[in-house]
Amino acid sequence: MLIAFLATACLSGCGREKVPDLRAAEVPVHALIHHVADPTVAFPESFPLQVAVYWSKPDEDILGVVHSLREMGIPFFVTRDLDRALQHRLVIIYPTVDGRTFTESQVRELCQYVETGGSLFAVNVFAGALRELFGFTGFEPSRKRYRVDFEPGSDAILKYLNRPEEQEVRLGDPKYGNIFWTNGYKPDTAAKVLARFADGSAALIRKTFGSGSTYLCGISFQDVVLRSQVNRDFDAERHYVNVFEPGADVWMLLLRAWYESIEPDAVRLATIPNGQSSVLLLSHDVDWEDSFGPALDFARMENDHHALSTFFIQTKYVSDYNSHAFFFGTDLQDLQKLFAQGFSIGSHSIIHSRGFNRFKLGSGAETFASYRPHATGFETASGATVFGEVRVSEELLNGELPGQHTVFFRAGHLRVPPSLPEALQRCGYEFDSSFTAADVLTNFPYALPLNLGFTEDSALYEFPVTFEDQELPPLPQRVDKALDVIQANAENGGINVILIHSTETQTKLPAEEMILDRLPPNVSATDMLSFARFWRARDRLRWTVHAPPNSDDIILNFQADEPASGLTVEFQRLIAHVEGGAMPLEDHHRIVLPAMKSGENLSVRVRFQRRPILHAVSN
Structure with missing residues (x-):
């Protein structure tokens, strides 16, 4: 409905001002709808290739890591059930781990999980019982750490950090004195330091434990991702505009590379x-x-x-x-x-x-x-x-x-x-x-x-x-x-x-x-x-992956909440054949889905090239 208005206004110091005769459409103002939901309900377990996010402290927010996984297109679910989490190859433990987070039997479960090939990515671990598993002998909290330096090439999860702006990341400007809390770790002799704070303590460490691996990060994603996105950081940017500044992106790219390097059957939505x-x-x-x-x-x-x-x-x-x-x-x-x-x-x-x-x-x-x-x-x-x-x-x-x-x-x-x-x-x-x-x-x-x-x-x-x-x-x-x-x-x-x-x-x-x-x-x-x-449309797409055991085929099921065109899916494995209307790309690692209407369901079958069979060599 269009309503024509002719009005006058009093501009201070300028007398009465005539306002143009303009057509104004009706714009309703809706009640504020809150989008708060229990993350364990909003992000449910659906298929084995998902990353499990074990929500270790339900009284603390996890929006920072949720944003990271959603933006990278990594399939994930949130759970408070450790046994369910450990059914998956990759588990994020977030936001913190102290001496009360896990029982002795759960600590043993975590160790066994890693020893048999699982991978844990944990943030701010303080529990003494987990020092050996995560590769540290001590830690020092501080609010005066303003920079992280990554060690390029030291691990597969750093593969996207190939530019100077990605290898040296600011956390805040020293002019503030205290910024957010970080934890600098002292690694044990078997751990590998992937990133350090300016004071020399470890910001990110990796440890091989049996057949699996653990990663320990001393910085909350609430602070290095979400705080930046809402512009409440401590002036961590090096310049305001017209530059490449990936200070929040590096942490999201770490999770992407971790998923891709650990999960041989990784599938994600391209950006x-x-x-x-x-x-x-x-x-x-x-x-x-x-x-x-x-x-x-x-x-x-x-x-x-x-x-x-x-x-x-x-x-x-x-x-x-x-x-x-x-x-x-x-x-x-x-x-x-x-x-x-x-x-x-x-x-x-x-x-x-x-x-x-x-x-x-x-x-x-x-x-x-x-x-x-x-x-x-x-x-x-x-x-x-x-x-x-x-x-x-x-x-x-x-x-x-x-x-x-x-x-x-x-x-x-x-x-x-x-x-x-x-x-x-x-x-x-x-x-x-x-x-x-x-x-x-x-x-x-x-x-x-x-x-x-x-x-x-x-x-x-x-x-x-x-x-x-x-x-x-x-x-x-x-x-x-x-x-x-x-x-x-x-x-x-x-x-x-x-x-x-x-x-x-x-x-x-x-x-x-x-x-x-x-x-x-x-x-x-x-x-x-x-x-x-x-x-x-990409962010709201609902999708699952069904991978029959001992098969080179997988079935992807998609449901679009709104019209979507150009959606691209990336695979770690090489693609041999695709059915269901999707178009394989020349690199044999990606497919483009056909245009989908709102509410439409789509099923795509992907056949991968067979993995080479490794034969034992006898002497």
Whole structure:
């Protein structure tokens, strides 16, 4: 339902201001739905190739390790039943282990499990009874460790850490003094140190025990993954934007490499569609009165390269300290042309305030009829709320663009208030891109926690910005550096998001075109909304693997909660034959599933090449 409003507003010091006559669609504000669930119920045991996550302390949160496994596409389940966990080849023990976690008989079970070929990955083990199993003789807690140095090539689980930025990882800035707790271990003579803190103590150790192995990490994934993703780290980033900063990714990649190196039949969902290595997600912020015309030029160039992009639009209908109103007239007509050409449109707020991160949530009753925010300085505003910026911009975009359903948001100046996930979720948004990848230390999309906290995900997914165009030197002088970052992310299956303000076309447009023309092999460019829908469908895909004993065949069963296209499955074993409509790729380790409709079930049979039979040699 469209409602036309004509209103006036009083701008402090400027008399009465006439507001443009704009069409506003109705945007309902929903009750806040919480997504808290018992992890043992939300992530059930389904098949033997899953990694078992033994939840050792049910009064402590495990969202950090859950995020890591989901983003890497590793099948897993969460349990409080140790016997069930030990039925699987790989077990994560999380979040801590003290002297009360396991009984004596359970300690013996763990030792026997490893001796017979199992692998344990544990975090923050303090129990004396497990020192021999995990290879340490002592440990020292500290809140003053600010860096981890990995030993490249020292173990298979470090195989993805091949760049300097991945081998030396910051935990925080020393200026804070105390940051989060870490535990530095003193290894025994049989253990191998894979990473050290700057004080020389071990941050990650491995020990071979019988036929199996143990890994011990002295850092919580709540701190090195989740804390970074909600931007509550202690300034661990080395730079804010336009660099490769994998400070959170390295810990997720450790788990991926551990799964792939220990489980010979490992199966996981790839992070990029259609068997590609990475993507460049094209986006433009349109937040100035003279940005709409050039936006059409960017669109034409991208169409010539068979690519689309997402335009984040500031719906500025009031004049204030920062700029004049411009969401009307020719600018609005240009926006309608962009939309008609098939480019996706997202919200970029209304007043685009640098103080947005300090705005109050608001009532949820804000509408175009009543909402009159004004910037009173670069970082100050009157009459502005998070709900108002989110909801009213959606009203206007949906109202002025028939058929538009606004589900993507990007905050002005990338300033993020803690209440943003709630406001977005309650107004029907699905995706956000308001952080930089370097600032949150990750190059993968992730579920955005409610209140930017540590316990509960919202329904939103975050797609952090890798590159932007305002930092010096100018973008044309940073093309080679950007391509190197894209290659670095391609090596890990990460994504790249580029933000270009459509303020001019003389330098920025040729720079973007150079990047598009020189993308590495198996890296494509697309708009943010298309990929975001792929990522959410991937994350919500339900799947199982049935592997009959003594067979080279497996059966994969998939159920799609929403339409999915390009889903790619990776295998450690070499593929010989595939049935069920999936397309095998040339490397014989991956298949691309056919497009699936919402609610559709799919069954795929994969036959692997036979493993070589090793014959004993007699003397």
